[in-house]
Structure formats: structure tokens, C-alpha cells
Amino acid sequence: MSIEVRIPTILRPYTSGEKLVRAQGVTLEEILNDLELNYPGIGERLIDENGLRRFINIYVNDEDVRFLEGLQSVLGENDSITILPAVAGG
Amino acid sequence: MLFGMLEIQRSLVDSIVAHARADHPDEACGVVAGSIESNRPERLVPMVNAVRCPTLYEFDSMDLLRLYREMDDRDEVPVVIYHSHPATQAYPSRTDIMQASEPDAHYVLVSIRETGPDEGPFEFRSFRIVDGEVTEEQIFIQD
Numbered sequence: 001m002s003i004e005v006r007i008p009t010i011l012r013p014y015t016s017g018e019k020l021v022r023a024q025g026v027t028l029e030e031i032l033n034d035l036e037l038n039y040p041g042i043g044e045r046l047i048d049e050n051g052l053r054r055f056i057n058i059y060v061n062d063e064d065v066r067f068l069e070g071l072q073s074v075l076g077e078n079d080s081i082t083i084l085p086a087v088a089g090g
Numbered sequence: 091m092l093f094g095m096l097e098i099q100r101s102l103v104d105s106i107v108a109h110a111r112a113d114h115p116d117e118a119c120g121v122v123a124g125s126i127e128s129n130r131p132e133r134l135v136p137m138v139n140a141v142r143c144p145t146l147y148e149f150d151s152m153d154l155l156r157l158y159r160e161m162d163d164r165d166e167v168p169v170v171i172y173h174s175h176p177a178t179q180a181y182p183s184r185t186d187i188m189q190a191s192e193p194d195a196h197y198v199l200v201s202i203r204e205t206g207p208d209e210g211p212f213e214f215r216s217f218r219i220v221d222g223e224v225t226e227e228q229i230f231i232q233d
Contacts, residue, residue: 010191055189057151064151084158087119087137087192088148089173090185 003031004080011083014042023081028058029071031081046083047071055086095228096196096216098122098131098170103231107212109136110174110200114207117147117174118200123161124169131169131196139173146185147173170216172198176206180213182224190219196227 002022007015015021023038025031036043046056051071058065059082065073075081102122109118119139122131135157140150149157161167171192175183180201182190190197201213218225 008191010193055191057154059155062155064155066151082155082158084154085191086148086151086189087121087154087168087171088146088185088189090146090183 001026001075001077003075005031005035006080006082008084010085011042011045014039014045026074027071028060028065028073028075028081031075032071055088057084057086058082059084094225095230096131096170096198097230097232099232102131102134103214105134105136106172106198107200107202107214110176110202110212111205111207111209113139113174114202115144115176116142117144117176119147119149119171119173121157121168121195122170122172123164123166126165126167129167129169133166144176168192168195170198171195172200174200174202176201177203179203180215182217182219187219187222187224193218193220 002024005021005023007019007021023031023034025034032043032046046053052058060068060073060075060079109120117139120136122134124130124132137149137153139147141148180199182197182199197217197219199215204211216227216229218227
């Protein structure tokens with residue numbers, strides 16, 4: 001299943017500047033793994049050994065995946081993913 | 091795109107400083123959106139500091155999604171991302187540098203350390219933060 005993924009400005013160097021890309025998978029984890037296959041390096045900007053990075057937000061449609069099943073969230077055919085880095089600081 | 095300077099209307103500066111004072115002693119934060127074409131700060135969007143803290147700020151994740159959707163719909167970008175330092179200088183902290191995620195934005199810092207919530211002198215400075223590197227830029231305030 002091919003899912004549309006919206007890439008934030010800061011990660012577009014990995015996607016040759018593309019704002020919208022597609023990735024294959026049923027779970028968010030599979031989709032992010034497929035993104036990494038096509039755009040090497042992007043994966044570690046999203047995930048670390050503890051899972052989704054603290055200051056990266058990923059949404060399935062209008063839901064923050066932290067309020068769904070995280071990396072195990074299951075996507076349907078018409079779902080889309082938005083990645084947004086947190087706007088945060090000290 | 092012009093690097094090294096920020097042109098901004100005085101009314102926007104006043105509103106950002108007023109926001110900093112209103113949220114004292116917590117950090118205040120927000121963006122000034124502008125059209126992709128002009129890349130000028132036009133529309134002030136004060137945000138809630140979801141961590142409500144004198145030394146940290148973070149946009150709520152759902153507010154963040156709504157903000158970016160709205161900017162997308164309006165062909166806007168976050169020209170300015172601002173936050174306040176209630177008790178320290180208007181210079182990016184280590185956390186600010188580590189978490190800066192908009193390489194094209196002007197990061198504006200407001201310090202109200204001298205006056206807190208009251209009227210009076212403030213510091214208002216603008217920076218680019220790209221790959222951990224901070225570059226201060228000149229500010230031109232337009233009346």
C-alpha cells in the first residue's frame with residue numbers, strides 16, 4: 001500500500017527537495033523503513049533506539065501518532081502522513 | 091532570499107513584546123507567517139507554550155499541525171519564529187540551537203529580564219540557526 005508522506009523543510013535535502021513523497025507499508029514503522037530505503041539517512045532523523053524521536057511529530061491524517069499506536073499505528077489506503085519537527089527550545 | 095537581515099513592522103515588534111510580558115514568568119512563543127513569495131513577516135500567530143515554563147517552550151503538537159496546515163492553505167511560511175527569555179539575554183540557548191528546525195526562519199528572541207511583565211526596556215534580536223550554527227542578523231523596524 002502506498003501512502004503519501006509530507007516532508008518538512010529541514011528533511012527535504014534527503015528527498016531532493018520534494019515536499020510530498022510516497023512510501024509503502026501498512027504500519028507507520030514499515031512506512032518509515034521504506035522511506036529510509038528510498039531516502040537514505042532520513043530514518044535516523046525520525047527514529048532513535050527508543051522509537052520516535054522526542055522532538056519529531058508524526059501525524060496520521062489529523063492525529064498525532066503518540067495518541068494512536070505510535071510506530072505500530074496501522075494505516076488505511078486513504079490515510080496520509082505528515083512529519084513536523086517540534087517547534088521548541090529553551 | 092535575503093540573509094543577514096530582518097525587516098519587520100513596529101506593530102509586530104510591539105505585539106511580540108506584549109506577548110512576552112503577558113506570559114511572564116513563562117516563556118512566550120509564536121510565529122509571524124508571511125507569504126512564500128514575499129517572505130516578509132505579516133501575520134502574527136501567538137502560540138500557547140504547551141510546557142508553560144520560565145526556561146522552555148514548545149508548541150502543542152496539535153496546534154503545530156493546525157498552524158502548518160493553515161500556512162500551507164494560505165501559501166505562507168513561518169518567516170519569524172519567536173520566543174521570550176523572561177530572565178536571560180536575548181540569545182539562543184543551547185536547547186534553542188539543538189532544536190532549531192526551520193533553516194529558513196528568522197529566530198527572534200525577546201528578553202524582558204530588566205522589567206518582567208512591566209513596560210520598559212527590552213532586548214529584541216534575530217538569528218539564523220542552521221546546522222547548529224547561530225548567525226545574528228540586523229533588524230530594520232518599519233514604522
